[in-house]
Amino acid sequence: MKRKLLKVAVASAFMAPAAALAQSSTVQMYGTLILLYNFADYGQGRVNNDMLSTPNSSIGFKGEEQLGGALSAWFQCESTLDVTGQLAGWCGKNSAFGMKGNFGNVYAGIWDSPMKMTSANFRPFQTTSPFGMAGVLWNGAGSDVGNGPAGVPAANTTSFTRRQTNLLTYESPNLAGFQGSVAVSTANEDTALVNASTVKKARMWSMGGTYTNGPFIVGAAYERHTNYNPAGQANYRGGDDRAWNAAIAYTFAGAFKLSAIYTDTRYDTSPGTNLQGKAWGLYGDWAIVGPHRLRGGYSHLKSTSGNFGTAAAPITVGTWVANGGAGNTGSTLYSLQYAYSFSKRTELSVGYSRMNNDALSVQPLQSLGKATAGQNQSVWVLGVKHTF
Numbered sequence: 001m002k003r004k005l006l007k008v009a010v011a012s013a014f015m016a017p018a019a020a021l022a023q024s025s026t027v028q029m030y031g032t033l034i035l036l037y038n039f040a041d042y043g044q045g046r047v048n049n050d051m052l053s054t055p056n057s058s059i060g061f062k063g064e065e066q067l068g069g070a071l072s073a074w075f076q077c078e079s080t081l082d083v084t085g086q087l088a089g090w091c092g093k094n095s096a097f098g099m100k101g102n103f104g105n106v107y108a109g110i111w112d113s114p115m116k117m118t119s120a121n122f123r124p125f126q127t128t129s130p131f132g133m134a135g136v137l138w139n140g141a142g143s144d145v146g147n148g149p150a151g152v153p154a155a156n157t158t159s160f161t162r163r164q165t166n167l168l169t170y171e172s173p174n175l176a177g178f179q180g181s182v183a184v185s186t187a188n189e190d191t192a193l194v195n196a197s198t199v200k201k202a203r204m205w206s207m208g209g210t211y212t213n214g215p216f217i218v219g220a221a222y223e224r225h226t227n228y229n230p231a232g233q234a235n236y237r238g239g240d241d242r243a244w245n246a247a248i249a250y251t252f253a254g255a256f257k258l259s260a261i262y263t264d265t266r267y268d269t270s271p272g273t274n275l276q277g278k279a280w281g282l283y284g285d286w287a288i289v290g291p292h293r294l295r296g297g298y299s300h301l302k303s304t305s306g307n308f309g310t311a312a313a314p315i316t317v318g319t320w321v322a323n324g325g326a327g328n329t330g331s332t333l334y335s336l337q338y339a340y341s342f343s344k345r346t347e348l349s350v351g352y353s354r355m356n357n358d359a360l361s362v363q364p365l366q367s368l369g370k371a372t373a374g375q376n377q378s379v380w381v382l383g384v385k386h387t388f
Contacts, residue, residue, distance in 0.1 A: 026063045026064050026065060027061055027062070027063040028061070028062055028063065029059070029060070029061055029388075030059075030060050030061075030062065030387075030388065031057075031058055031059035031060060031081055031387070031388050032056065032057060032058055032081070032385065032386070032387050032388075033054070033057050033081055033083065033384075033385070033386045033387075033388075034054055034055055034056055034057045034129075034383065034384075034385045035052065035053075035054055035057070035083060035084075035383065035384050036052065036053045036054070036055065036129065036130065036367070036381050036382070036383040037050065037051075037052055037381070037382045037383070038050060038051050038052075038053060038130055038367050038368075038379050038380070038381050039379065039380045039381075040365070040367070040368045040377065040378070040379040041377065041378045041379070042368065042371075042375070042377055043375050043376045043377055043378075044372070044375050049368075051367070052084050053084075053129070053130075053367050054080075054081070054082045054083060054084055055126055055128045055129035055132070055367070056126050056128060056129070057080065057081040057082060057083075058078050058079065058080060058081050058093050059078070059079055059080075059081040060076060060077060060078035060079065060093070060094075060095075061076070061077050061078075062074065062075065062076040062077070062078075063075055069101070070101045070102050071099065071100075071101040072099070072100055072101065073097075073098070073099055074097070074098050074099075074100065074107075075096070075097045075098075076094060076095055076096055076109075077090065077091040077095045078091065078092075078093035078094045078095050079091060079092055079093060079095075080092055080093060091109075091110070092110070092144050093110070093144070093163065094109075094110065094111050094112060094163065095109050095110050095111075096108055096109025096110070096111055096167075096169075097109060102173065103173070104170060104171050104172045104173050105169075105170070105171040106168075106169070106170050106171075107168075107169055108166075108167065108168050108169070109167065110144060110163060110164065110165045110166070110167065111163065111164065111167050111169055111183075112162075112163050112164075113161070113162050113163075113164050113167070113183055113204070113206040113208075113223060114169070114180075114181040114182060114183050114206045114207050114208035114209075114221060114223075115160060115161060115206050115207075115208050115221040115222070115223040115243070115245060116161040116162060116163070117181065117208060118208030118209065118210060118219045118220070118221040118245065118247070119161065119219075119221070119245060119247065119261060121210055121217055121219055121247070121249065122217075122219065122247040122248075122249050122259040122260070122261050122283070123259065123261065123281070123283055123297070124257070124259075124283050124284070124285035124295040124296075124297065125283075125295065125297055125335060125337075127141045127161050128141045128143075128366050129366065129367060130335075130351075130353045130365055130366065130367040130368075130379045130381050131295075131297065131335040131337060131351065131353050131381075132366045132367075133281055133297065133299035133333055133335075134159070134161050134366065135318075135319040135331075135363050135364065135366055136279055136281070136299040136300065136301045136331055136332075136333050136363060137161075137261060137263045137279045137280075137281055137299055137301070138159055138160040138161040138243070138263065138265070139158045139159060139160065139265065139277065139317070139318040139319055139320050140156065140158050140159040140318045140319050141159055141161055141162070141366070142156035142159035142161070142162030142163065142164070143162070143163050144163055144165060145159070145162055145163065145164060145165065146164070146165045146166065146185075147166075147185055147187065147201075147202035147203060147204060147227075147228070148202055148225065148227075148228035148229060148230070157225075157228040157229060157230040157232070157318075158228075158230045158267070158317060158318030158319075158320075159318065160223050160243040160263075160265060162204075164183070164185050164204060164206075165185075166185055166186040167183050167184075167185050167186075167204075168183060168184055168185075168186065169181060169182070169183040170182050170183070172209075177211050177212045177213050178209060178210070178211045179209065179210055179212075180207065180208065180209030180210075181207065181208060181209070182205075182206070182207040183204075183205070183206045183207070184203065184204065184205050184206075185203055185204040185205075187201035187202065187203050201226075201227060202225075202226065202227040202228055203225075203226050203227070204223065204224070204225050204226075205223065205224045206221070206222070206223040206224075207221065207222055207223075208220065208221030208222070208245075209221075215250055215251040215252070215254070216249075216250050217248070217249045217250075218247070218248050218249075219245075219246070219247045219248075220244070220245060220246050220247070221244065221245045222242070222243070222244045222245075223242065223243050223244075224240065224241070224242045225239075225240075225241040225242070226239070226240055226241075227239060228241055230267045230269060230275075230317050230318065231267070231269040231270060231275070231308065231315065231317050231322075233269065233270040236270055236271070238268075238271075239267070239268035239269070240268050241265075241266065241267045241268060242265075242266055243263060243264065243265040243266070244263070244264055245261060245262065245263050245264075246261075246262050247259065247260065247261040247262070248260055255286065255287045255288075256284065256285070256286045256287075257284070257285040257286075258282075258283070258284055259282075259283045259284075259285075260280065260281065260282050260283070261280060261281045261283075262278075262279075262280045263277075263278070263279045263280070264276075264277075264278050265277045265278075265279075266306070267306075267308075267317065269306075269308040269317065269322065270308065272307075273306070273307050273308040274306040274307065274308055275304060275305075275306040275308045275309075275317055275320065275322045276304060276305045276306040277301060277302070277304045277305075277320055278301075278302050279299065279300060279301040279302065280299075280300060281297060281298060281299040281300070282297070282298045283295075283296065283297045283298075284296045284297075291340050291341040291342070292338075292339075292340060293338070293339040293340075293341065293347075294336075294337070294338055294339075295335075295336070295337045295339065295351075296335060296336045296337070297333070297334070297335040297336075298332070298333070298334060298335075299332070299333040299335075300330070300331075300332045300333075301320070301330050301331045301332075301361075301363070302330050303325075303327045303328060303329045303330045303358065304320055304321060304322055304323070304325070304329045304330075305325040306322065306324070306325060307324055307325070308322040308324065309321075309322035309323045309324050310323060310324045310326070311323050311324060311326035314329070314360055316362060319362065319363050319364065320363075321360050321361055321362060321373075323360060327358075328358040328359040328360045328361070329358055329360050329361050330358045330361060331355060331356065331357045331358065331361045331363035332355070332356045333353065333354070333355050333356075333363075333365075334353065334354045334356075335351065335352075335353045335354075336351055336352050336353075337349050337350070337351030337352075337381075338350055338351065345386055345387045345388065346384070346385070346386045347384070347385045347386075348383070348384050349381075349382075349383045349384070349385070350380075350381070350382050350383075351380075351381045351383070352378070352379070352380055352381070353365060353378065353379050353381065354376065354377070354378040354379075355371070355376060355377045355378070356376050357371060357373070357374055357375055357376055358374065359373065359374045360373050360374065361373065361374065362375075364377060365377045365378075365379055367379065
């Protein structure tokens with residue numbers, strides 16, 4: 001009997017790698033095409049404008065190979081899909097190589113930070129696009145960005161919702177409804193700094209997690225940036241910027257999801273000075289009946305605080321304004337969208353979005369470019385989304 005068991009064990013040990021070698025290719029192609037026609041009102045007598053945009057459109061290739069013992073290797077190369085002709089490079093979106101198993105998932109590449117991935121569970125809109133709340137809640141959206149202040153291929157020193165290059169990430173398995181992730185950026189990009197004499201390196205740490213129990217979900221995330229110099233103060237280094245989020249959502253009758261996000265952010269802007277911002281958002285996603293759907297959002301940034309800047313000389317940091325806490329630097333985004341699904345993969349939508357700025361705020365609708373102080377902006381949007 002013992003000899004038979006030994007033979008079975010030896011055969012299994014040899015069969016596992018043989019089965020892996022015998023696998024055929026598992027590469028798949030996938031993608032999302034989003035095409036929007038925007039008609040924008042810039043306010044304050046400026047000429048209205050219309051434009052096409054393709055926010056978050058992508059085409060990707062991914063594959064996974066079973067290695068035996070519940071272990072597998074996987075890759076993903078995701079690129080921008082822009083039918084308006086403004087193409088980006090290969091693997092410029094979420095792209096990585098990783099290994100996963102019962103222990104979780106470990107991967108390296110360019111990827112959304114855990115803070116960004118966590119918030120995705122609580123917002124019906126993308127962080128960018130005319131409905132995007134990234135500027136209000138997270139001081140901008142960082143796409144394909146490296147470590148500040150001189151990351152490669154681009155620097156984004158302020159955004160706390162970002163797709164980060166050269167990122168190492170670990171995702172836990174689902175443990176009774178809880179799932180979390182942690183990530184850290186490598187510092188090799190820092191060699192591009194002009195001020196190469198310093199030993200301090202720019203780096204990002206991020207962590208986030210969610211707990212799901214039926215229709216209820218709660219999440220939290222924390223992110224830290226060191227030596228990012230968000231206010232661009234000469235060659236200032238040594239800053240320690242941080243943000244944390246908390247979010248909650250509940251789906252009523254399997255059809256209406258109500259969610260809320262709260263964010264708290266602080267930047268070290270120069271020696272002895274800081275900029276602080278608190279923001280929150282309330283969102284709804286209603287699958288009305290059949291192909292009809294309604295999405296809405298309210299995002300609000302309170303006036304910034306901290307001792308950076310003065311009332312007489314406000315300073316813009318990202319899309320937020322620092323004036324020493326003197327007030328009138330808040331902004332509010334209203335978004336509403338109706339969608340009709342022709343099929344599981346194709347959706348037509350129409351919507352309206354408006355940004356209201358306090359007297360000193362310069363927060364723009366992200367599809368419209370810059371705003372001047374106190375300027376309100378609005379846009380009507382006709383869109384189509386197709387997944388494959």
